[in-house]
Amino acid sequence: xxxxxxxxxxxxxxxxxxxxxxxxxxxxxxxxxxxxxxxxxxxxxxxxxxxxxxxxxxxxxxxxxxxxxxxxxxxxxxxxxxxxxxxxxxxxxxxxxxxxxxxxxxxxxxxxxxxxxxxxxxxxxxxxxxxxxxxxxxxxxxxxxxxxxxxxxxxxxxxxxxxxxxxxxxxxxxxxxxxxxxxxxxxxxxxxxxxxxxxxxxxxxx
Amino acid sequence: xxxxxxxxxxxxxxxxxxxxxxxxxxxxxxxxxxxxxxxxxxxxxxxxxxxxxxxxxxxxxxxxxxxxxxxxxxxxxxxxxxxxxxxxxxxxxxxxxxxxxxxxxxxxxxxxxxxxxxxxxxxxxxxxxxxxxxxxxxxxxxxxxxxxxxxxxxxxxxxxxxxxxxxxxxxxxxxxxxxxxxxxxxxxxxxxxxxxxxxxxxxxxx
Numbered sequence: 001x002x003x004x005x006x007x008x009x010x011x012x013x014x015x016x017x018x019x020x021x022x023x024x025x026x027x028x029x030x031x032x033x034x035x036x037x038x039x040x041x042x043x044x045x046x047x048x049x050x051x052x053x054x055x056x057x058x059x060x061x062x063x064x065x066x067x068x069x070x071x072x073x074x075x076x077x078x079x080x081x082x083x084x085x086x087x088x089x090x091x092x093x094x095x096x097x098x099x100x101x102x103x104x105x106x107x108x109x110x111x112x113x114x115x116x117x118x119x120x121x122x123x124x125x126x127x128x129x130x131x132x133x134x135x136x137x138x139x140x141x142x143x144x145x146x147x148x149x150x151x152x153x154x155x156x157x158x159x160x161x162x163x164x165x166x167x168x169x170x171x172x173x174x175x176x177x178x179x180x181x182x183x184x185x186x187x188x189x190x191x192x193x194x195x196x197x198x199x200x201x202x203x204x205x206x
Numbered sequence: 207x208x209x210x211x212x213x214x215x216x217x218x219x220x221x222x223x224x225x226x227x228x229x230x231x232x233x234x235x236x237x238x239x240x241x242x243x244x245x246x247x248x249x250x251x252x253x254x255x256x257x258x259x260x261x262x263x264x265x266x267x268x269x270x271x272x273x274x275x276x277x278x279x280x281x282x283x284x285x286x287x288x289x290x291x292x293x294x295x296x297x298x299x300x301x302x303x304x305x306x307x308x309x310x311x312x313x314x315x316x317x318x319x320x321x322x323x324x325x326x327x328x329x330x331x332x333x334x335x336x337x338x339x340x341x342x343x344x345x346x347x348x349x350x351x352x353x354x355x356x357x358x359x360x361x362x363x364x365x366x367x368x369x370x371x372x373x374x375x376x377x378x379x380x381x382x383x384x385x386x387x388x389x390x391x392x393x394x395x396x397x398x399x400x401x402x403x404x405x406x407x408x409x410x411x412x
Contacts, residue, residue, distance in 0.1 A: 035212060
């Protein structure tokens with residue numbers, strides 16, 4: 001089967017049982033992280049941080065806060081997607097990194113700064129979290145797409161206790177875990193055939 | 207350059223100027239919609255609806271509610287991603303579609319029904335919108351990824367007036383537009399080099 005996006009999407013499924021002995025290579029992990037890095041985001045602010053967990057003891061502890069779902073401990077790598085709420089700092093960092101010490105470039109970015117500070121920099125924590133979480137899900141999706149191309153399995157999980165995980169990881173207050181992505185290799189195939197809502201449910205034309 | 211996910215992500219950029227004469231073929235559009243349909247979502251509920259606009263007059267009207275950004279009218283197809291808030295109905299529809307008249311299958315889905323009704327079916331509108339919007343962004347990402355594989359350009363846009371667009375489209379109350387995706391063909395290349403935050407900003411290992 002050709003390695004197309006649609007074939008890869010048909011191949012993948014939310015893998016519940018991972019083979020704990022099969023590990024993702026450093027080269028493949030690098031490609032997955034590159035795809036996350038290249039994910040587009042609103043204003044390019046990438047308001048997230050991803051913690052890549054391989055420490056078995058830590059995975060076992062997180063499993064306890066994930067309703068004992070085995071994929072958290074049996075996966076090769078556990079990606080913890082965290083959203084950022086420090087959007088003002090995020091905007092300033094963006095400008096510093098893009099201008100890279102060039103004063104003219106920095107001046108040219110003042111329009112961007114004004115716009116982004118007005119649109120998202122002023123958001124208070126609950127709204128900032130909502131906005132950042134949406135961008136984070138773009139990165140989550142691209143991680144799953146990158147995995148599928150490499151025939152690596154993944155299982156996106158909202159079912160965990162974020163506050164407990166944040167405390168366990170000693171996250172700074174501007175980071176909040178929002179979704180987990182265990183990745184690795186399936187121990188068995190899907191238990192059910194893939195279901196999707198039909199096209200006439202999902203789309204209309206105008 | 208091989209047609210890999212990473213190469214495609216490097217190729218793409220948020221296209222501001224589309225060539226209004228170049229249209230996406232029906233075959234390519236079908237592939238993009240299939241990728242959206244195959245996007246994973248929490249509990250498989252796909253709580254979104256995508257309106258595919260080709261009518262030029264309608265695109266021009268939506269441009270007025272999008273701060274006159276030309277990509278809305280010059281694109282080949284304008285995808286309007288709407289989130290659903292009717293999650294109870296969504297769960298019931300899921301069960302009806304998966305069981306397809308088979309009573310035993312329907313009984314077997316009662317555990318799923320109880321769980322999803324408790325976890326998301328009970329969400330009130332603001333929380334339902336937040337939850338559904340995150341799933342919608344997964345679909346948005348997969349649409350962009352599908353476009354990039356086909357060398358079709360796209361420009362995700364949060365900068366529009368959703369209430370006015372919902373009214374113009376006469377959307378039912380359970381649908382809210384959250385993000386636009388004009389797709390088509392670039393009239394010119396990117397204006398700036400691609401910027402992404404560095405890996406040590408985006409990732410940490412444990």
